[in-house]
Amino acid sequence: MPATPASEIRYSRDHEWVRLDGDIATIGISDHAQEALGDLVFVELPAIDRTLEAGEACAVVESVKAASDVFAPLAGKVVETNQSAVDDPAVVNADAEGEGWLFRMELDDPEAVEALMDAAAYASFLEEEGA
Amino acid sequence: MSDPTPADLLTTPLDAWHRANGARMVAFAGYAMPVQYAPPPELAARCRGGVLAEHLQCRSAAALFDVSHMGQAWLTGRGAAAALERLVPGDIAGLAPGQQRYTLLTNGSGGIIDDLMVANIEAGRLFLVVNASRKHDDFAHIAAALPAGVQLEPLADRALLALQGPAAAAAMARLCPPSEGLTFLGVAALPVAGIDCLVSRSGYTGEDGFEISVPAHRAVALADALLHQHEVAPAGLGARDSLRLEAGLCLYGADIDETTTPVEAGLSWTIGKRRRQDWGFPGAATIRVQMESGPARRRVGLRPEGRAPARAGAPILDAAGAEAGCVTSGLFSPSLNAPIAMGYVQAALAKSGTPLAVQVRGTALPAATARLPFVPHRYVA
Structure with missing residues (x-):
């Protein structure tokens, strides 16, 4: 079976996205999530080297009115965080699935990413959730 | 959407x-x-x-x-102002025609049933605006207290x-x-x-x-x-x-409710001079004692350091780390580009500039009490 191409984006049911490059996953919130949250004003990211379980709350994004947890979509260790999202949370609104990434993890099991939704499955999931 | x-x-x-x-x-x-x-x-x-x-x-x-969504109503009849004064500490009889005033419906223990605007439209005709979440309770409460000849007419x-x-x-x-x-x-x-x-x-x-x-x-x-x-x-x-x-204005149900008094909430200014002599409003005994001896807690503004907002429910800690109060409203101020909050603290800690902390996700963030409003009012005199 071929490995997931580095460019393929996957989504969790908690509206995080994951892009895998080798065993390093880049993680952020989906464009749908940033749209639903509205203008972000505060981003708090996990400490480097923190070990995360899949589903563990590890970051916070806040709009003027409300705070939302960001969950680790997969298990692993935090290796990098996006300081520009902390300095200017608006970048997450502007480009949630690109420049607005939040953190990178070294995954315990890179193949676990296969269990997440691809773009088409996430689109149907959003439709069901909205219904 | x-x-x-x-x-x-x-x-x-x-x-x-x-x-x-x-x-x-x-x-x-x-x-x-x-x-x-x-x-x-x-x-x-x-x-x-x-x-x-x-x-x-x-x-x-x-x-x-x-x-x-807010509740609007006429209160009409010759004794309308006097009737309303039996429910609020504001000076309603002294309100000139064409003038409006902020006041409070108080309960028997000095708590706030709602805050509202009262306008004197003409002799015997007051116009009330009350909170959406309270309008049914307010209108029932007011209607039940009216003497013959004074009518409440909600304007749906x-x-x-x-x-x-x-x-x-x-x-x-x-x-x-x-x-x-x-x-x-x-x-x-x-x-x-x-x-x-x-x-x-x-x-x-x-x-x-x-x-x-x-x-x-x-x-x-x-x-x-x-x-x-x-x-x-x-x-x-x-x-x-x-x-x-x-603007430092209270949200009913968050910053004021039936367990907070006008004195604790910093709203003593709504108690008319004449009303401080007649004390003829619900909860006057409690409110009078608090005005004379000071309340145990006071509503304050808070400026947390850093950028993390402290939301409603966040504990407020004193300099020693002991719980000293609670945030009732908190968000990120777009004008100041910084978090702001209001909450209640022990009266001794209410002076502006007092160093405190707010607990956000388990971490005590430094914060100081701040003068309200956070952004100056720009009303037209």
Whole structure:
């Protein structure tokens, strides 16, 4: 079976996205999530080297009115965080699935990413959730 | 987004107008209300929409809010002012015709049943505006206390619009030239864009502006006429909340409720001079003791350091780390680009500048008490 191409984006049911490059996953919130949250004003990211379980709350994004947890979509260790999202949370609104990434993890099991939704499955999931 | 309104939510007369202007609707106090807008292109050029932009639009130009969910009522009859004074600590009998006042319905233990605006329209005719979430309770409470000859008439067939911001007066003057003659808290029956309205120079943002009561069937025409003015863009409940918190104004159910007294809440100024002699309002005994000896806790403003907002419910800690109070409203201030909050602390810690901490997600963040309002009021004298 071929490995997931580095460019393929996957989504969790908690509206995080994951892009895998080798065993390093880049993680952020989906464009749908940033749209639903509205203008972000505060981003708090996990400490480097923190070990995360899949589903563990590890970051916070806040709009003027409300705070939302960001969950680790997969298990692993935090290796990098996006300081520009902390300095200017608006970048997450502007480009949630690109420049607005939040953190990178070294995954315990890179193949676990296969269990997440691809773009088409996430689109149907959003439709069901909205219904 | 144009989510369908769940059948159990009430709608205001501007429901379709909101949706046509790109509103995201949420449930609030039993109503489908706009929390923010994603305006169509011609309006987005004025204000791109979203809580931040709508907030800044109100601080820099003018924002139009639908607040039709609030309760409006006539209180009529020769003894209307005296009857209302039996329920509130405000000086209602001393309110001149054409003047409005902020006051409180208090309970027997000095707690606040609701905060409301009372206008003296003419002899024997008061106009009340109460909170949406409290209107049924308020109206029952008031009606039960009325003597013969005084009637409460809730006005379910009227909408209420708020036009707020430094350019509100200029926009309003084009549609209603006599509105220029109103000073802060002045009220008059005036035609706006040819529609008979009740106009007051007041609001909930700290800015100059107007609240306009209009018959429900003319609400869309009025909203369109106001939105047609180049200074004006629509704003939702999200911006309304951040604006009022910057202005240091209380939100009923968050900062004040039946367990907080006017003295604790820093609202003793609403207790009229004459009322401090007659003490003839509910809860006067408790309120009098607190005014004379000081309350155990006080509402304060808080400025947390850093950028993390402290939200309602966050514990407030003293310098030694002991719990000293609780945040009742907190968010990120678009004007100050920093978090702000209000809450109650032990009275000894209420002096502005007192170093405290707020607990956010288990971490004690340094914070200091701050003078209210956070952003200066710009009312027109």
